[in-house]
Amino acid sequence: MTPNVHVQKGRWAVYLYAVQQLPSRLIEAAVDQISTLPGIGRRTALRLVLSLLRRDKERVISLAESLIAMSEGVQPCDVCFNLTEEGTCSICSNGARNKSTICVVEDIRDLLAIENVGSFRGVYHVLGGIISPMDGIGPADLNIETLLTRLSELPLDELSEVIFALPATMEGDTTSFYLFKKLSEFDVRVTTLARGVAVGESLQHADEATLARSMDNRTLYEA
Numbered sequence: 505m506t507p508n509v510h511v512q513k514g515r516w517a518v519y520l521y522a523v524q525q526l527p528s529r530l531i532e533a534a535v536d537q538i539s540t541l542p543g544i545g546r547r548t549a550l551r552l553v554l555s556l557l558r559r560d561k562e563r564v565i566s567l568a569e570s571l572i573a574m575s576e577g578v579q580p581c582d583v584c585f586n587l588t589e590e591g592t593c594s595i596c597s598n599g600a601r602n603k604s605t606i607c608v609v610e611d612i613r614d615l616l617a618i619e620n621v622g623s624f625r626g627v628y629h630v631l632g633g634i635i636s637p638m639d640g641i642g643p644a645d646l647n648i649e650t651l652l653t654r655l656s657e658l659p660l661d662e663l664s665e666v667i668f669a670l671p672a673t674m675e676g677d678t679t680s681f682y683l684f685k686k687l688s689e690f691d692v693r694v695t696t697l698a699r700g701v702a703v704g705e706s707l708q709h710a711d712e713a714t715l716a717r718s719m720d721n722r723t724l725y726e727a
Contacts, residue, residue: 526550531553531557534549535549535550577589580630581595581596583596583627584596584630585629585630585647585650586612586628586630587612595627601627602625602627603626603627604662604665605627605664606651606654606663607629608629608651608670609707610634610671610676610707611632611633613708617710617715618669618715621716623716626667629647630647631647631648634646634670634671634679636678643682648682648686652686655687655692663691663692665692666683666687666692666693667696667719668695668696669696669719670696681727693724694724695722697718697719697722698719698720698722698723
């Protein structure tokens, strides 16, 4: 083994020791909490905590207060499960939106991605996930029954289209198929995004031009 490898291993060992043996239980608690966020391990969490400690106390307090306010003030929309500070989100309460066209998405990030394109003027329904047996997620874990209830409460002349804007994955296709079977009792046109979005890619990762084309060129869903 070369000396350079010994040095690298030694530095890594020192780093691991430093992460495990933090100088304060308060820092340890902060690292533990931040590392529970998606995509953030203890190494990144420690870097964020140390960055916060270098900031002015007022800025750190302001950040903490904004997080508390967000946690207490933001809630799911009563209609579509978008996020809102009110009972009904700004999209569902907007009289200019076409309530007869409902775009079904996996989560909030997909809704935001489509909204950023700026061409869709319908409304949404956020499932809160997709069917994934491997992850123990079934239809009952998603906002599917609320979608069916929502559709059943609409007058027949106020429901024209349901769009499946779900990931081009096996789980996304499974969810679309399940929804399609459930929607068979409704007299509604069911469409899906054109395959401009790459297979396996989430909507929020697609560029705006691709997403716009996929929405504009959507086709009838075929099981």
